[in-house]
Amino acid sequence: MTAFTAKSTAEQVAKHFSNAINSKSGTITFNWPLPQLALTIATVLVTGVTQGTLGAEVALRISHHQPANLVLAGRSLSALNITKSTIEAANPVSVTLLELDLASQASVRAAARTANSYPFTIDVLINNAGIMAVPYTKTAEGLERQWATNHIGHFLFTNLIMPKLRASRSTARIVNVSSAGHKRSDIRWDDVGFGGGERYDKWAAYGQTKTANMLFSVALAKLGGVESFSCYPGRVRTNLVNSIPLEELVAAGWLHPDGSLVEDPKLKWKTIPEGAATIVAAAFDPELAKANGGYVVDSQLANDEAALYALDEKAAVRLWKLSEKIIGEKFLDA
Template structure:
C-alpha cells in the first residue's frame, strides 16, 4: 500500500513526515497567500523547521504570508527573501544573500511560476514563461547549490513543481522564444517551461547525485489558484475546466485537487525519505511515476541539451 494517496492533505503528510521536517532548513519560491507554495509553507512551519525562507518578488506579499504563519505558529523561524525570477540581476542578488546565510539549506522547493501568459519578455529578453519558470529557477538554484557545496553541505534536495501541462510541448531547443513571439502559443510555451522543470531535475540528479544532491519534479494536480487569475472564460472553456455558465467542471476525469492536497505533493517530494533511491524522477499523486511523463521530459540527452542552452542564456557554466 502506498504511503500517501492522491487525496492526502498537507496536514496529514506533515504529521507523517514530522521527524524529517523538524530541524530542516527549507527555502520555498512561489509562496503567495493562497498558493500551493503558501499553503505548504504554513503547514511546514507548524512542525519545527530550523529555518523557513519565503522567497518572492513582492515584500508586502511575503510579509502577509509571514504574518499568517506567525498568527498560527509564533515561534516559526521565518526569513524573507526578495527574488524576482524574471530578472537575472534579482536572481543573482538573492542567491548572493542566501549564500551569505550562517547556515546552509537542506531543502529547496521551486514552486513559483506563471501560466499561459500573453507573450511577454523577461528583463533579459527571454519569453516570460521559459525565462521565469525554468531559467530563473535554474540560475538561482545552481548559484545556491554551488555555494552550499563549497561550504560542505552534506545533502540537499530540490523539488521542482512541474505540471501535467508538460505534455503540451517539449523544449524548443532551436527556438525557445517562438520566433520572437511571431508563432507564440501560450499553452505550448507553458508546456515547454514545465518540461524544462522536469529535465532540470534529471540533470541535477545526474550531475550532482554523487555530491548529495537529490532532485524530483512533481505534478501537484489541477487546482484553481491565483496562477490562473488572468485567464479568460474562453481559456477555461477550451481547457474544459469550466462550463459555459462559469461553474467549475467537477468531472473526476480532470483530476481536481484542493489546495491542501496540491500542497501535500510539494511536501512529499521535498521530504519523503523513501524515494531517495529514485533521484531525478517525476512524482504524481505522491508517488514516483515516471510512466506518467512524456518521454521527452525525462530524456537524459534532452536534459543535457537544455543544461547547455540554459548556461548560454545566463552566461555562466555550472559544475563542469
C-alpha cells in the first residue's frame, strides 16, 4: 500500500510512478531497415482534457514523465489545442489530438477508426470525460445525454479500440473515472432512459452513469487481457457544476451565494491537483494489479467504500449485454 492520502497531488503521485509512466510499453514495428524492428514506446490516452478540468491536470502531470505518446481526446479541437500547447511548453513530449464527442456514437466510431490507425499501441486509456446533472435532453441516437456521454460513449470507444489495447506489450490498463455519486443510483435496469424524460431525475441519472463506470471496470477485469479500475477523485471545483444553477448549489450547502466554496470540513473539498492524483494512481500504481476491477479513492484501493451493487460481477455482465443491445453491436464476451 502506498503512503498517499487525500492531500497527495497528481504531481507527487506521477513522480512516484514515474517508471511505470515511461516504461509502460507498447511496440511500434517497422519493416525497414530491418524486418520487424520493434521499438518500445508508451502511449496514454485521456478523454476530457479541457483546461481547468481534472483531465487536463492528469495529462500535464503524466507528460512530465515522458510517455512516448500522449493522446488528448475531446469534443472541441480548440480546447484540445490549448491543453496541447500548455503541455508542449512544459515538456518535450509527443502530443496527438483526437476529436471525440462521446455523446455521439458516430463521432465515437470515427475517433476509434483514427485511434486504430495509429502506428502504436495504446497502453493506458483514461476514460475521464463526463457531464453531471444536466437538464434532460436526448442525443442524436435518442439516448439520455448523461447515459450517452458518461457510459455508452466510453463503453463503445473502449470496445472499438480493444485490439489496440490488447496489443500492448505490457497489460493495458483502462481507468473509468466514477464518483461517490454512484451511491445516488443503481442502474435503472428497466428504465435507463427515465421514460423518455417523463421520470427524469438529473441526479439519479448522473448516479446511474457513475455506477455504470464502476461496473464497466468490473466487466473489463472479468473479460481478461486488460486491467481496469474505477476511481473517485473527490469533491473538486471544476467546470462540472457549470450546468447547475447557483441557487441549487447554495441550497445544497456547497457554494456561497457569491459562488465561493463553503469550507465545511465535512465536504472534504480537494484542489484539482489533489483530485487528479487519484486518477494518476488508478492508471499507474502497479500494486493495484492484484485487485483488477477495483475502486480507488484517495489514491488507494477502496472497494469497501463502494455500494455493493457497483462492484457486482453479475450486474457488470448484465450492463455489458444491455449496453451492446442499446448500441446494436456485440463485442467480446465479458
